[in-house]
Amino acid sequence: MSRLPASLFALGVLAVAPACFAQSPQPQSAQSKPELRVFDPSLIDTSVNPCENFYRYSCNGWFKRNPLPADETSYGRFTELFELNRLRLRGILEAAEAPSSLRTPNEQKIGDAYESCMNTAAIDKQGLAPLRPELDRIAALQSVNELPTLLAHLHRLGVDAFFSMGSSPDFDNAHNVIAFYGSGGLGLPERDYYTRTDPKSVEQRRQYVEHVQKIFTLSGESDAQAAKDADTVLAIETRLAKATLTITEQRDPQNLNHPTTIAAFAKTLPNFSLAEYVTAARAPAVGKIDVTEPKFFAEFNALVAGTPLDRIRTYLRWHLLHAYAVPTSLDHETWHFYAHILNGAQQEQDRWKRCTSMVDNGLGEALGQVYVAKYFPPDAKVRALKMTLAIEKAMDQDIDGLDWMSPETKAKAKEKLHAVMNKIGYPDKWRDYSKLTIKRNDDIGNAERIRAFDFDRDLAKIGKPVDKDEWQMTPPTVNAYYDPQQNNVNFPAGYFQPPFFSNKEDDAANYGDMGSTIGHELTHGFDDQGRQFDKDGNLRDWWTKADEQNFNDRAECMVKQYDAIEPVPGVHLNGKLTLGENLADLGGLWLAWEAWQEQAKAEHIDMHATMNGYTPDQRFWIAYAQQWCTDTRPEQLRTQAQTDPHAPDEYRTNSVLQDLPAFARSFSCKKTDKMVSANPCRVW
Ligand SMILES: [Zn+2]
Known part of the structure; x- marks a missing residue:
């Protein structure tokens, strides 16, 4: 998997909800909701001036109709489609759940995984017993010399302790997969949570320690011991955090490109036998590797030698429990900290929702196969591809017209654009799960085997050519991404549906919505991160110095624009983090707009003919804005502003439109109106 895929939007909070649940309300059936539309005039609030606040103008009707559900930390149009897809997946899983000799091997796996997750009676009867062998293994750690083997074992089970190891394309030769060693081992969302000194951050750290303590207590420790152990966890994680790059620094691939060899890396870790770790992880013992953060590993090496063994055992025990907080008491406590405290959720999600997401995460291509056969019509793929090609053509013309770029760099940019591969819907070749065993009534065991299967699969790629047919999102996912190391755009089947795309609606709506998304993913190939990769996906500079300077000057306009935004009192957006x-x-x-104008011309569309009182151009902008109608809890807004490379949805609407004079023209906005920037930013 690539280190740096750039997606359309970040997945919000992990679905760590569930359990301890009271009688869950019956889910709405997929049919009982009003039909989802790309351009929906009934959502518009005409009492708002579109030139003052276009987001409110386009979305107020939606807000009125959609109060934020208690179990959600944010709820928007993406969630609407996500929920619809989730109901469909539930139908597939419930059909596969009943034991039957007629089930295909994949149906047995997805059905039994779902059943195991739903069966909370069996889960609580077992408690932490299935985890006992792993807890014992940690307790048996007698010397720091045994740590490499133990850590490799835990990493294989998906336990995020100390650092991460996996495979990814070589930054310098994107055709080949190599091993990557990266920072890791934190329980809070990212490193700055350990270092900020404002009162809210101090309070969140205190609540985190309380959470770790509760998890230890629930695992059987005395209150006093659990309190002591929680302090140990925070102390170790704080040391690791301080040696970790900031998330803004991690976005620059130059900061992560440190090619070396296992032998040379081993010499920098005298206190940790890399050879033993590699053997135990069953990773290749020779060849090129990338150590993304050498400074982090220097600190890890020092920490390993200077920390009493019982503290290391405590730290490992915490991360094991954190990764397998399956019994309902631990699960509830995990929800309480991560979903409620950090993101403001008021109520746990129904169990079936979490279990459906779990199967989608763990067995996504087995579940996805059934999903696309039922819900992704071939004509959607044809129209989506046609639109993608139209947007690519618009970008080609856009590059020609740039007044700040030299002909030399333009030629390279176009080479890269023409090399972009479009992946739509689902993989041509499905993942083979035949070697993965899934059992009924064995939720922890299934989770262990799924993670080990993924780990082994990931490591098996090392030393081989990159498989560009592989997907990093499952077919039902409501999202999309650009992969800079593969130079391809990826649009899962789950996304090509109303309210983002509809075969029943006209091009004005579809270009404003799905067209802008296609343009978004394509532009990622040329954002501050993507532009550093060439047409083959190699991290290689193809810009002249002057063009690079011009790009940076224009990008700086956007850094300042977003730095100034304060979504929660006292918390500003990070212009550099969100730049890409x-x-x-x-x-x-902009590309979607240009492509739409071309399309309208080619099809002789009457640009004055209105529908529901709106011209085609106006429908284009409204459809764009309506994809972002989202209600978000203040707690999640804070977390998002501090960790997410995406700006909150309100700004993804208004701040973007303020920079586009074509928008102002469509609604006859005046220069002095709020929706018109006096000094609009423009790069591409
Ligand atoms: Zn994106």
Whole structure:
């Protein structure tokens, strides 16, 4: 998997909800909701001036109709489609759940995985017993010399302790997969949570320690011991955090490109036998590797030698329990900290929702196969591809017209654009799960085997050519991504549906919505991160110095624009962290607009003919804005502003449109109106 895929939007909070649940309300059937539309005039609030706040103008009707559900931390149009897809997946899983000799091997796996997750009576009867062998293994750690083997074992089970190891394309030669050693081992969302000194952050750290303590207590420790152990966890994680790059620094691939060999890396870790770790992980013992953060590993090496063994055991025990908080008491406590405290959720999600997501995460291509056969008509793929090609053509023309780029760099940019591969819907070749065993009534065991299967599969790629047919999102996913190391755009089947795309609606709506998304993903190939990769996906500079300077000057306009935004009192957006996404939003919408204008011309569309009182151009902008109608809890807004490379949805609408004079023209906005920037930013 690539280190740096740039997606359309970040998945919000992990679905760590569930359990301890009271009688769950019956889910709405997929049919009982009003039909989802790409351009929906009934959502518009005409009492708002579109030139003052276009987001409110386009979405107020939606807000009125959709109060934020208690179990959600944010709820928007993406969630609407996500829920519809989830109901469909539930139908597939419930059909596969009943034991039957007629089930295919994949149906047995997805059905029994779902059943195991749903069966909370069996889960609580077993408690942590299935985890006992792993807890014992950690307790048996007698010397720091045994740590490499133990850590490799835990990593194979998906336990995020100390550091991460996996495979990814070589930054310098994107055709080949090599091993990557990266930072890791934190329980809070990212490193700055350990270092900020404002009162809210201090309070969140205190609540985190309380959470770790509760998890230890629930695993059987005395209150006093659990309190002591929780302090140990925070101390070790704080040391690791301080040696970790900030998330903004991690976005620059140059900061992560440190090619070396296992032998040379081993010499920098005198206190940790890398050879033993590699053997135990069953990773290749020779060849090129990338150590993304050498400074982090220097600290890890020092920490291993200078920390009493019982503290290391405590730290490992915490991460094991954190990764397998399956019994309902631990599960509830995990929800309480991560979903409620950090993101403001008021109520746990129904169990079936979490279990459906679990199967989608763990066995996504087995579940996805059934999903696409039922819900992804071939004509959707044809129209989506046609639109993608139209947007690519718009970008080609856009590059020709740039007044800040030299002919030399333009030629390279176009080479890269023409090399982009479009992946739509689902993989041509499905993942083979035949070697994975899934059992009934064995939720922890299934989770262990799924993670080990993924780990082994990931490591098996090392030393081989990159498989560009592989997907990093499952088919039902409501999202999309660009992979800079493969130079391809990926649109899962789950996304090509109303309210984002509809075969029943006209091009004005579809270009404003799905067209802008296609443009967004394409622009990622040319954002501050993507532009550093060449047409083959290699991290290689193809820009002249002057063009690079011009790009940076223009990008700086957007850094300042977003730095100034304060979504929660006292918390500003991070213009540098969100730069890539903001560039993609602005460039993508511009490309969609250009492509739509071409399309309208080619089809002689009457640009004055209105539908529901709106011209085609106005419908284009409204459809764009309506994809972002989202209600978000303030707690999640804070977390998002501090961790997410995407700006909150309100700004993905208004801030982007303020920079586009074509928008102002469509609604006859005046220069002095809020929706018109005096000094609009523009890069692509
Ligand atoms: Zn994106």
